[in-house]
Amino acid sequence: MRQYSVKANDVPAIIAEVARRGFGANVVSRGEWALARRAGVPDERITLEGVGKTPADLVAAARAAADGHPLRWVAVESPEEARALADAARRAGAPPLDVLYRLNPDVTPETQPGLAVGAGGSKFGMTETEIADAIEAGGGPNGPLRSRGLQVHVGSQLGAVDAWRDGARKAVALTALWRGSIETFDTVDLGGGMPIRPVGEPAPDPAHFARELPAILASVPEERRPSRVAIEPGRALVARAGWLVARVLHVRERGGRQVVLDAGMTELIRPALYGARHPIVALTSLGRAVDVGGTASAPGTPARVEGPVCESTDSLGDHDLPPLRRGDLVAIADAGAYATSLGSTYNGRPRPPQVLLETDGGLRLGRRRGTVASLA
Numbered sequence: 372m373r374q375y376s377v378k379a380n381d382v383p384a385i386i387a388e389v390a391r392r393g394f395g396a397n398v399v400s401r402g403e404w405a406l407a408r409r410a411g412v413p414d415e416r417i418t419l420e421g422v423g424k425t426p427a428d429l430v431a432a433a434r435a436a437a438d439g440h441p442l443r444w445v446a447v448e449s450p451e452e453a454r455a456l457a458d459a460a461r462r463a464g465a466p467p468l469d470v471l472y473r474l475n476p477d478v479t480p481e482t483q484p485g486l487a488v489g490a491g492g493s494k495f496g497m498t499e500t501e502i503a504d505a506i507e508a509g510g511g512p513n514g515p516l517r518s519r520g521l522q523v524h525v526g527s528q529l530g531a532v533d534a535w536r537d538g539a540r541k542a543v544a545l546t547a548l549w550r551g552s553i554e555t556f557d558t559v560d561l562g563g564g565m566p567i568r569p570v571g572e573p574a575p576d577p578a579h580f581a582r583e584l585p586a587i588l589a590s591v592p593e594e595r596r597p598s599r600v601a602i603e604p605g606r607a608l609v610a611r612a613g614w615l616v617a618r619v620l621h622v623r624e625r626g627g628r629q630v631v632l633d634a635g636m637t638e639l640i641r642p643a644l645y646g647a648r649h650p651i652v653a654l655t656s657l658g659r660a661v662d663v664g665g666t667a668s669a670p671g672t673p674a675r676v677e678g679p680v681c682e683s684t685d686s687l688g689d690h691d692l693p694p695l696r697r698g699d700l701v702a703i704a705d706a707g708a709y710a711t712s713l714g715s716t717y718n719g720r721p722r723p724p725q726v727l728l729e730t731d732g733g734l735r736l737g738r739r740r741g742t743v744a745s746l747a
């Protein structure tokens with residue numbers, strides 16, 4: 372099973388495009404759920420997970436089941452949440468709700484600390500003991516929650532498969548253990564984390580992760596193996612598809628060239644949040660189009676590229692760029708994931724529009740430009 376992690380890019384046209392390729396949707400709130408529905412993904416292919424589910428999210432999941440269109444599953448984060456979901460299901464008169472339990476795999480993911488959600492001390496997922504309590508809190512075998520298995524997500528933008536393999540092994544072993552006593556415990560969801568390859572750095576591709584799976588499953592007896600294996604990638608599907616186009620506001624000498632753009636942490640917070648690097652290319656140089664792909668590109672010289680927001684961490688780092696002046700355009704790469712979905716209107720900056728480039732070269736509006744009026 373393949374669930375697209377909507378948090379990576381929640382524009383309905385993108386969700387629909389990914390769904391057309393056989394993916395369901397993995398959402399963390401009623402907001403993302405509504406966007407997935409707007410994209411045409413039916414509830415039976417939507418999974419709800421996340422550490423921040425609200426009581427209203429849980430009630431909505433229970434009501435959907437009571438109304439005859441249950442979510443594929445809800446991934447539970449704590450015994451308290453299991454109890455709250457079970458109560459909501461009872462009150463709604465829902466049939467048993469399929470649930471997974473999120474395991475904290477206690478591994479050391481090969482990624483930035485800010486993305487290492489599978490570390491033992493993180494706020495994500497449960498210990499084995501907490502999972503046992505959550506199963507109990509869901510009312511046991513004939514209760515309002517039907518235990519279907521475990522979810523694990525070790526981290527994002529993984530630089531190697533080792534922590535992912537360790538996390539998957541733990542999840543499969545624990546699933547096998549529970550399968551001995553709970554017949555319906557048949558699913559393991561291995562989360563996302565597949566990286567996009569940073570320029571000049573090695574990184575595993577999706578096939579690398581897939582190759583690990585047979586041995587992981589074979590490490591438990593056949594009759595205890597999960598019969599359903601899910602993944603929920605985000606970044607690897609959409610990051611490369613997005614470019615953030617920005618205009619140059621200022622070019623100055625500051626012991627080196629400093630270029631200030633009209634886009635930054637409000638549209639792409641990753642560099643400010645955890646030092647992520649996004650390649651930048653100039654689309655125009657001194658007002659003239661740059662041949663981005665060809666040999667006629669203007670030669671680059673170093674520039675420190677800054678965003679427009681009143682925070683000194685709003686910086687996109689050092690890049691080689693051709694001569695630039697106010698009004699020139701640049702494009703910031705790999706902005707299809709965790710860019711505008713993580714955006715804000717800080718400094719009273721309306722959100723930028725999102726434009727989809729069709730394979731036939733046509734342009735389509737994916738999300739309208741925000742307005743100053745909508746900020747008030």
Ligand SMILES: Cc1ncc(COP(=O)(O)O)c(C=O)c1O
Nearest residue numbers: 376524527528563564604605606
């Ligand atoms: C539980 C869960 N699943 C899947 C993902 C998607 O991760 P990625 O975009 O790295 O594939 C995330 C990202 O944070 C997540 O928290």
